[in-house]
Amino acid sequence: MSESEIIELLEKAEKLDVLTSGKFFAYIYETGDEKLKEIALKALLQFYNKNMLDFTVYRSAVYFEREVVNFCKRLMNAENAFGTFTFGGTESIMLAVLAARNYFLKRKGKGVVPELAVPFTIHPSFIKAAHCLGLKVKIFDIDEKLKADVEGLKSSISENTALIALSAPNWPYGTIDPIREIAEIAKEKEILLHVDACLGGFILPFFERLGEKVETFDFRVEGVTSISIDVHKYGYSPKGASVILFRDVELKKESIFVNTSNPGYVFINTAVLSSRSVGPLASAFAVIKYLGEDGYLGLSKDVLDARNELLNGMKRLGFKSVGPVESSILSLFNDDADLISFVSRMRELGWHFHLQRRVEKYRIPLNIHFTISPIHKRTVVEFLKDAESALERREERKEIKVDEILESIKSGRFDSSLAPILTEMFEEESVNELAKEIVIDLFG
Numbered sequence: 001m002s003e004s005e006i007i008e009l010l011e012k013a014e015k016l017d018v019l020t021s022g023k024f025f026a027y028i029y030e031t032g033d034e035k036l037k038e039i040a041l042k043a044l045l046q047f048y049n050k051n052m053l054d055f056t057v058y059r060s061a062v063y064f065e066r067e068v069v070n071f072c073k074r075l076m077n078a079e080n081a082f083g084t085f086t087f088g089g090t091e092s093i094m095l096a097v098l099a100a101r102n103y104f105l106k107r108k109g110k111g112v113v114p115e116l117a118v119p120f121t122i123h124p125s126f127i128k129a130a131h132c133l134g135l136k137v138k139i140f141d142i143d144e145k146l147k148a149d150v151e152g153l154k155s156s157i158s159e160n161t162a163l164i165a166l167s168a169p170n171w172p173y174g175t176i177d178p179i180r181e182i183a184e185i186a187k188e189k190e191i192l193l194h195v196d197a198c199l200g201g202f203i204l205p206f207f208e209r210l211g212e213k214v215e216t217f218d219f220r221v222e223g224v225t226s227i228s229i230d231v232h233k234y235g236y237s238p239k240g241a242s243v244i245l246f247r248d249v250e251l252k253k254e255s256i257f258v259n260t261s262n263p264g265y266v267f268i269n270t271a272v273l274s275s276r277s278v279g280p281l282a283s284a285f286a287v288i289k290y291l292g293e294d295g296y297l298g299l300s301k302d303v304l305d306a307r308n309e310l311l312n313g314m315k316r317l318g319f320k321s322v323g324p325v326e327s328s329i330l331s332l333f334n335d336d337a338d339l340i341s342f343v344s345r346m347r348e349l350g351w352h353f354h355l356q357r358r359v360e361k362y363r364i365p366l367n368i369h370f371t372i373s374p375i376h377k378r379t380v381v382e383f384l385k386d387a388e389s390a391l392e393r394r395e396e397r398k399e400i401k402v403d404e405i406l407e408s409i410k411s412g413r414f415d416s417s418l419a420p421i422l423t424e425m426f427e428e429e430s431v432n433e434l435a436k437e438i439v440i441d442l443f444g
């Protein structure tokens, strides 16, 4: 194909994503800063064809990784910690669980199935890590503030617990677990404790500096042994950038895989993946250098302003928060509104946010989720205007037919923002099967 033909195809593909800047409340973390984007892209392209596989050859990767990890260490108050750059939060979490499992098996011996104790609100990547690495998952309750329940935690740990994981904050409700209280228990029982700050790591420290009340969750808390923190979220770098930090060098060693017995090259992997472009790492470095702590502080102020304005505006429209508001996440419900219609109408107006399912056990109603970005400071007024008009349009909702939903997902007329409709209708297992069928149908 000629260059122009390829460009045409690329442009056509780009139109498949109905993406408007400032209108997404998930997936992307937009600052609206064009200069930041320019610098991030420059670094991404300049290093796209270098390989993180061999850091003895690509020394730039060592330099960038040390710098990015050091910035994260300072943010998490652990100058003496050890860290690894990964391509995403899920990969960081995989390494945390791997290290904990190996550390546990070394001490407790083989023949024991190590366990992972997590609250109901933990990110699914922990369940995935346990699934891949052969740990048994013990899910414990959350309390009325939608935080890990301490009594629940106590009854779910045993001598087989290899790791406890908590969130700062969790994705669905944005609440921060009682890290200090649980860290004391973990320390006393000599159980490793991971804090998932994938979402909060680059923003909660700045909320704290802005005078917000933030529960201490980082390495200042004795007993916290590892932390995951995503640069590709509130670090504002392109996707493919996260860091896992370990308090002790022994734990980091357990996350490294080395093989020198194969007949080819010496295989030293600090992460799950092996060959990787240096591009995302270089880009993460460039964005961190561009913003610095002051830059992050300013953007965090924008997020805080946008969050408060959105929350107050939505309250005027009859919405309430499902839990205490403690971070850059809002999850809202409205007893008088049909949220399914609301999400669809707003989608027609170009806004994208998710419906989250009802959880009867904790008396959580159907709710909508917002991850706030700095750019929303500019779009919140327009959002509230549209939200008001979307709420006013009160026509009967058509009956929802499963076949139609599946067809619309496949054809792109419908996306996952309304997925709770399916989880409300079916048992978990059949929804999981449906999801796999959709994947096979779409990708082959």
Ligand SMILES: *Cc1c(COP(=O)(O)O)cnc(C)c1O
Binding pocket: 088, 089, 090, 091, 123, 125, 167, 169, 170, 171, 196, 198, 199, 230, 242
């Ligand atoms: C985003 C996120 C992760 C990891 O997700 P990736 O998509 O793999 O980066 C883990 N925990 C929380 C709370 C998150 O929000």
